[in-house]
Amino acid sequence: xxxxxxxxxxxxxxxxxxxxxxxxxxxxxxxxxxxxxxxxxxxxxxxxxxxxxxxxxxxxxxxxxxxxxxxxxxxxxxxxxxxxxxxxxxxxxxxxxxxxxxxxxxxxxxxxxxxxxxxxxxxxxxxxxxxxxxxxxxxxxxxx
Numbered sequence: 001x002x003x004x005x006x007x008x009x010x011x012x013x014x015x016x017x018x019x020x021x022x023x024x025x026x027x028x029x030x031x032x033x034x035x036x037x038x039x040x041x042x043x044x045x046x047x048x049x050x051x052x053x054x055x056x057x058x059x060x061x062x063x064x065x066x067x068x069x070x071x072x073x074x075x076x077x078x079x080x081x082x083x084x085x086x087x088x089x090x091x092x093x094x095x096x097x098x099x100x101x102x103x104x105x106x107x108x109x110x111x112x113x114x115x116x117x118x119x120x121x122x123x124x125x126x127x128x129x130x131x132x133x134x135x136x137x138x139x140x141x142x143x144x
Contacts, residue, residue: 001030002028002029002030002031003027003031004027004028004031004104004105004134005026005031005032005104006031006032006033006034006095006101006102006103006104007024007027007031007032007033007034007103007104007105007106007107008034008035008036008094008098008101008103008105008106008107009021009024009033009034009035009036009106009107010036010037010038010094010106010108010123010127011035011036011037011069011109011129012037012038012071012089012108012109012123013065013068013069013072016109016140016141017072017109018072018108019109019138019140019141020107020108020109020138020140021035021072021075021076023107023136023138024107024136024138025076027105027119027136028105031080031105032082033076033078034082034083034084034097034101034103035064035069035072035073035078035082035083035084036058036083036085036086036094036112037068037069037084037085037086038085038087038088038089038090038092038093038094039058039061039062039085039086039087039088040057040087040088040089041058041087041088042054042057042061042100055101058087062073062085062087065085066083066085069083069084069085070083076102084097086128088115090123090126091123091126091127092130093125093130094106094108094123094131095127095130098131098132098133099132103133103137104133104134105133105134105137106127106131106133106134106135106136107136107138108123108127108135108136108137109124109137109138109140110124110137110138110139110140114141121135124137
């Protein structure tokens, strides 16, 4: 019997994502696994005062993320209906998805930085402090 029934793996789609997936699949043998990537709205990144339509760029980013997530999902056998690319604030979207899908473990990456972020990155820290389920922060090795 699996330790967790449903694992949500939140990925930033960097090269280190494979390390996070590897850990999640080893831990989640026999568990349902869902993959998620959150894209912040371009208005957040560039401010809402830009007098240009960024919707086409946002659509392209979403399509690229969907393609990458599909490729990663296929590599570990995650069904397309368990792969999610959403637009929003990462921490709140991960919390929402975890509750909506009745997840009992969230797996996120952590990049081992300095100071307070030494323990967890800002997204991993936010996920940890606002969820009702277990959270595993996988320290990724950027030199792999």
